[in-house]
Amino acid sequence: MSKKVALVFPRLKRESNVWAPLPLMAIAGPVREAGYEVELVDGRVIHPHLPEIIEAARGALYVGLSVMTGMQIRDAVAISKEIKRTLPDVPVVWGGYHASMLPEQTLAEDYIDIVIRGQGQVAAVELARRLEAGEELDGIPGICFKRGAERVIGEYPKLVDIDQFPPTPYDLIDIEKYMVPDLGRRTMKFFSSQGCPFGCGFCAETSMYGRGWVGFSAGRVVDEIADLVENHGVDALDFADTNFFVSKKRVRAICEGIIERGLDVKWAADVRTKQFIEFPDDLRRLIHRAGCRRLLLGAESGSQQALQQIGKQTSVEDTLHVARLCDRLGIIARFTTMFGFPGEPEKDIELTLRMIEGIKAVNEDFEVHGFFFAPYPGAPMYDEAIRLGFTPPDRLEGWADFDLTELHTPWVNPAYKERVDMVIDFYMPFASPGPELREKMEAGGPKALAYNLMHRLASWRVGHRNFDYPIEYRIKKQRAKRR
Known part of the structure; x- marks a missing residue:
């Protein structure tokens, strides 16, 4: 019986700067440690990509695809259909945000056999073991599958400690293809935690990880950063964590470790405004000394009413306060704003514009980006959006055009x-x-x-x-x- 698992990252769009496929690399490490061969194919860096994907899938126990809601679905569907056409006996497995939130709709397609929901490291290993042994798939947390005409939706998995898993397997990718000119000439995305304990109304992370959070230990984070800097020439990192700063103790230890090891690396991360305000002054200074040069913050709106509506637990003044703190430290702040919430009055444009002017008055180099509310499956405001007239696609492929730059809600003119x-x-x-x-x-x-x-x-x-x-x-x- 085969001992191979194929993992595929579908294309988002044709891009010149491509980040490493970290979600699949997080799965690949435990699967390989369990004794299975892993082939990882990133469709974004191979042209054409289907022949290589089919070759990797040949003889595999299963082919796993990590798929987000939106344009990635289109390529994932094409890949899945081609696998079932050429290798009908190889199970096609979807994981990631979209399948986790809508497993039944995902399994309704005849080109998808299995769904892994939520944190996938443990389920991916057990799935390989069961398929290799020819055993039934019942009882694996996170696994959903078909039994004849029935769709079996497994128990949602609990978050487990990710420090138990092996180091990120950078040897599975051509790392040079993922060096991006950003904070440095050779910037890499870096993953150190999963989940977020907060519950913003527009964010599906709440349902994906149940408002839980788990992170690598500080020592492990520093060791992996050292490997990237010393052995691969990385000079900057962009943390891909939804919320890197959940644990002050861990943040402090990571920063101290970077400084003690003499690692010359700049880095960026996401942080909530309240978190950064509540950090003691010495921790904020330590973060800068350790190389932090950019922070991404969700300002969302200049309307206090809108902030309360989406459960942001912050204020417009908090946003301006953080801007001043970042300016004093020499950290570039990037802010996101969001429009089109249910019942949002047009005057909110003016309120948000005033907030942006306030940010720019602090430092013209600070950036502000605008998006539109999109009711993503699993987000706390998803059901409210449906009640107010949003009609979600009734088929998987209908979600392929769903993103934050287009209108999807009937209440926005x-x-x-x-x-x-x-x-x-x-x-x-x-x-x-x-x-x-x-x-x-x-x-x-x-x-x-x-x-x-x-x-x-x-x-x-x-x-x-x-x-x-x-x-x-x-x-x-x-x-x-x-x-």
Whole structure:
């Protein structure tokens, strides 16, 4: 009987900068430690990718795909169909956020045999063992499968300590393909924890891990960082954790370990505004000394009412306070905002614009990005969205066009979305340019002249709140369509 498991990361879209397939690498380590051969194929870095995936699947106990809601579904469906067409006896297994939240709908497709829900390390190993032994799949936490016409939905798994699993198997990938110019010339994504104990209304993480959180020990994190820096030339890390800063004790120990080992590495991570405010001053300074140069924070809205609605447990003043703290420390802050919550009044654009102006007044290099609320399966606000008229796709493939940049909710007027796109994503960045745009403005030549003219025009429009006859915005949209 085969001792091989094939793991596949489907394409999101054709990208020049691709991050390492960390979700599958987290699965691959325990599966390989259990005695199985693992072939990991990342469809984003292979063109064409289907022939290599089929070759990896040949003779495998199963093929596991990690799939997020949205555009990744389209490629995952194509891969799954091709596997079933060419290798009908090889089980196709879906894991990740989407299948975890909608296992029955996922299993309704004839090209998917099994679903792994939630944290998958333990289930992936037990699945390989059962399939190798020809045993039934009943009773494995997290495993859902078909028995004839029946869909068997297994018990949702509890979070287990991830420190028990082997080191991240970077040898399974060509690491050079995942070096991205970002904080450094050779920046890598890095995974050190799973879950988040908070419950933001728009986030499916709440259901994925049940508001639990588990992390690698500080010593293990520092050891893996040292390996990447000393043996692979990594000079910067972007922590992929949903919330890296849950444990102050762990954060302190990681930072002290980086400094004690003399690791010359910059890093970035996500943090909640309240968390960073509540850290003692010495811990914030230690975080900077250990190489933290960028933080991603969910500001979400300039409306206190909206923040309360989504369970954010923070305030607009907290956002501005964090901006000032980051500025004093020399840490670049990136903020996200979100529009289109149920019942959101149009005046929230103005409130959020004022908040952005407050952030930019602290430091023009701070970035603010805008998104639209999308009712993801498993998010606390998902059922409310359905009650208010959102109609979720009735088939798996219908979720392929689902993301945070398009409208999916009937209560948002398209004209409102266009105004948000125009004000927040077009005029505001020109009015308060960050370092990249300022560099273009200072480069000289016709393009620099155009950028400077747009800066002056956008500054006037934002300052006077006059967005009538936005000819320059219309030109930008037409050029984008032609591309």
